[in-house]
Amino acid sequence: MQTDLTTLTVTEAAEARRSIRSYKDRPVPAEDLREILRITSLAPSAFNVQPWRFVVVQDADTRERLKEAAFGQKQVGAAPAVIVLYSDIRDALDTLEEVVHPNYPAEERPAVANGFRTSFSAKPAVEQAAWGTGQSYIALGYLLLAAQSLGYATSPMLGFDPAKVKEILGLPEHVTVPALVALGEADEEGFPHHRHPVERIATFR
Numbered sequence: 001m002q003t004d005l006t007t008l009t010v011t012e013a014a015e016a017r018r019s020i021r022s023y024k025d026r027p028v029p030a031e032d033l034r035e036i037l038r039i040t041s042l043a044p045s046a047f048n049v050q051p052w053r054f055v056v057v058q059d060a061d062t063r064e065r066l067k068e069a070a071f072g073q074k075q076v077g078a079a080p081a082v083i084v085l086y087s088d089i090r091d092a093l094d095t096l097e098e099v100v101h102p103n104y105p106a107e108e109r110p111a112v113a114n115g116f117r118t119s120f121s122a123k124p125a126v127e128q129a130a131w132g133t134g135q136s137y138i139a140l141g142y143l144l145l146a147a148q149s150l151g152y153a154t155s156p157m158l159g160f161d162p163a164k165v166k167e168i169l170g171l172p173e174h175v176t177v178p179a180l181v182a183l184g185e186a187d188e189e190g191f192p193h194h195r196h197p198v199e200r201i202a203t204f205r
């Protein structure tokens with residue numbers, strides 16, 4: 001953690017976070033990256049499936065290649081770390097037993113996993129992949145706030161060619177890539193929030 005900074009509360013992190021596209025040329029300590037991903041891993045998902053997976057790219061050459069795959073977006077080359085968030089629903093389904101809560105008696109756990117596996121496997125592959133992508137965006141939200149709370153800026157991105165990103169990182173064809181996230185110490189302020197007021201996006205009944 002950036003030791004000179006106090007950890008922010010969720011509210012403080014949400015208020016402070018902005019997309020940052022210029023970064024200081026300072027690596028992010030491995031323990032900070034691990035802690036950001038640990039907090040991210042606490043995100044909830046339907047049936048606790050946790051289909052999200054991450055590749056943390058710090059190597060400069062790989063970041064340059066990712067930058068090309070992201071249509072030259074400068075933050076991909078400038079940030080000391082780029083976290084590639086992908087969803088591997090096939091791996092998640094194959095290993096469902098891992099995510100069945102240990103509070104279930106041991107003898108019931110295979111049946112719990114199989115129940116979900118059987119019903120979910122009936123969906124078309126495209127729908128399964130989209131489901132995993134949707135769940136992974138919950139993790140993206142956690143990641144952005146976790147990074148901010150530990151003093152790091154982020155830039156989430158959808159502007160990239162997923163096939164190229166998969167090729168660069170050697171990821172399997174069937175995975176989806178919901179986002180790239182540039183992460184590091186900010187070297188600009190970013191834009192102040194410009195958001196709908198609550199009255200525009202919510203009704204209370």
Ligand SMILES: Cc1cc2nc3c(=O)[nH]c(=O)nc-3n(C[C@H](O)[C@H](O)[C@H](O)COP(=O)(O)O)c2cc1C
Nearest residue numbers: 017018019020073156157158159160179190191193
């Ligand atoms: C899923 C997602 C994809 C995004 N893709 C890009 C992108 O490819 N390039 C970029 O510069 N900003 C991208 N953004 C940043 C948004 O434009 C930004 O979050 C929004 O304008 C609000 O600004 P703020 O993040 O500074 O509050 C993306 C944001 C999200 C959440």
